[in-house]
Amino acid sequence: MALFKLGNTHLPHRKKTACVASVRLGKKDIVVNIPMSMHIGAECTPLVKAGDSVYVGTIIGDSNAAVGAPVHSSVSGKVTGIGSILSINGRNVTTVTIESDGLFTKDPSLSPVKAESFADLSRAARNSGLVGLGGAGFPTAVKLDEKKISQIDTLLINAAECEPYITSDTRTIIENSDTLKAAIETFLTLSGVKKCVIGIEKNKPEAIKLLLEKFSGSENVLIKTLPTTYPQGGEKMLIYNCLGRIVPEGGLPADVGVIVLNVTTLTYLQKYLDTGMPLVEKTVTVDGSAVAEAKNITVPIGCRVGDVVSECGCDFENTGKIIMGGPMMGNALYTLDYPVLKNTNAILAFDKKESVKPKATPCIHCGRCVSTCPMGLNPTIYAKAVAKPIGEESYNLLLESKINLCIECGSCSYVCPAKRPLVENNRLAKANCRTYRERMESLKK
Ligand code: SF4
Ligand code: SF4
Missing domain, CATH: 3.10.20.600 (Ubiquitin-like (UB roll))
Structure with missing residues (x-):
């Protein structure tokens, strides 16, 4: 089975907001409901209670876990309660509700942050509450691992933004290009990493032009324009398409000397250093x-x-x-x-x-889902496995057919002429595997 192929799904772009300057929310008298888990890893414990006053940037939740990220208030005002919300991945998550006073007063204790070493930068990433802003939500401080940085030779910036409609990374580049440039310089200086590559799909001409201008004459920053094929922003695809390196199955980008950061994540890290304002x-x-x-x-x-x-x-x-x-x-x-x-x-x-929702019809065995999958998987096997009861047989079938490699990109569902809910099946298959493992673990106790 191939580890992965180049993304080869062609989607409509629909990026009509790419050329429009971003604006701020006009409504000020808002109530925010801030989840204590917006990241991969441990949920934070609230550090405030109903009646407490907070500012913009005041820490309101944290945890001692190795994989986690603190949470900060996004408004100034009063905490009105601690509650919970059913998250879109089906878990109940604790929330802190804050009624804004409409003033957006910055926490007076915040000030610019000095980073003189890579350890300082990693600490800053943690204190800022930064997580992967491209969608993954992985705590940035965990990626900036001081122990592993000596094995990294390339900072790869993910600016592919390959899904239709979305242009928020593109606007970040256009509206914050100086901050992005400073962020790259800070990272390279403090990490000792010699090279930076910015991977961006070629359907973002304004951002590409600006990046080429900003980094013209730079010997260690390369702008790599990529074909507009989905899922170009997938970490493994990006590493292969920009650097020609293949991340081994079950491995991490660090295994091939690469650290990948989303372009908006890196820009926010520099903003935090410049102002002390967390995410x-x-x-x-x-x-x-x-x-x-x-x-x-x-x-x-x-x-x-x-x-x-x-x-x-x-x-x-x-x-x-x-x-x-x-x-x-x-x-x-x-x-x-x-x-x-x-x-x-x-x-x-x-x-x-x-x-x-289009009506699903029986599979016609056309094989399009298989030929389009960027990870070389066969989604029809997962559909069969989830139709079976959760148990050893379906678990082994899913494991043998590498469900763990599915990046849930949705390409298989998109190309299926029978409109089969393939990516939904894949998510269910992963959830079934988790349930089976938990059952087995509880039997051991
Ligand atoms: S959702 Fe998973 S199985 Fe479907 S194309 Fe993407 S990686 Fe392949
Ligand atoms: S693309 Fe759809 S119809 Fe074709 S083999 Fe896959 S599941 Fe069946």
Whole structure:
């Protein structure tokens, strides 16, 4: 079985917001509901209680876990309660609710942060609450591992932004190119890494032109323009397409001398060093057929999705579906009260007509899902496995057919002429594996 192939799915781009300057949320009298887990790893414990006053940037949650990221208030105002929310991946997550006073007063204890070593930079990444902002949500400080940095020779910046509609990374490059340049210089100086490659799909001409200007004459920063084929932003695809290196199965980018950071993540890290303000806001692309005015909008983390889409003229009467993230990998929301998360890069609202789910028909064994899968997998096997009861047989079948390698890119579902819900099956298959493992573990106790 091939480890992976080049992404070869051609999607419509629909990046009409790429040329429009981002704006800030106009509504100030908001209530934010901030989850204590917006990252891969341990959930934070709230450090505030109802009645406490907070500022923008005040720490409100943290954990001692090795893999985690603290959480900060995105508004100034009063904590009104500690509650919980059903997250889109099905877990209950603790939340801190804060009523904004509308003033957005910065925490007076915050000041610029000095980083004189790679350990300082890693500490800054942790204190800033940074996680992978391309969608993964992996704590950035864990990636900036001091013990592994000597084996890295290349910083690879992921600016591919390969899903349709989403342009928030593109606007970050265009609107913060000096900060991005400073961030790269800081990283290379403190890490000792010699080379930086910025991987960007060629459907972003304005951003590419600006990057080429900013880094003209630079010997250690290379702009690598890539074909617009999905999923170009997948970490392993990006590493292969930019550097020709293959991450071994079960391995990490560090195993081939690479550290991959999303372009907005790296830019925020520099912003944190410059100002001391942790990650409290996010620029998200709002688009889709139910939205009158598509735009990139910078919003406080934890604010209601409903507040964000209404500022873009969402036709709620005729909205059939709202997706957090892109159309390929995003998740449909079950409530307009759902909060914007650290790693939210898009909110897409579709009208009722476009939201109708196509009827799945029987598999015609055409093999398109197999030939398009960038990881060389066979999604039809996963569909068969999830039809079986959770148990040893289905677990072994899923493991043998490498379900763990599925990056949930959605390419198989997209190309399937029978409209089979393949990526949904894959997610269910992974959940079934987790359930089986947990059952086996509990039997051992
Ligand atoms: S979602 Fe489908 S196409 Fe994408 S990696 Fe998984 S099996 Fe392959
Ligand atoms: S693409 Fe759809 S119809 Fe074709 S083999 Fe895969 S699941 Fe079956």
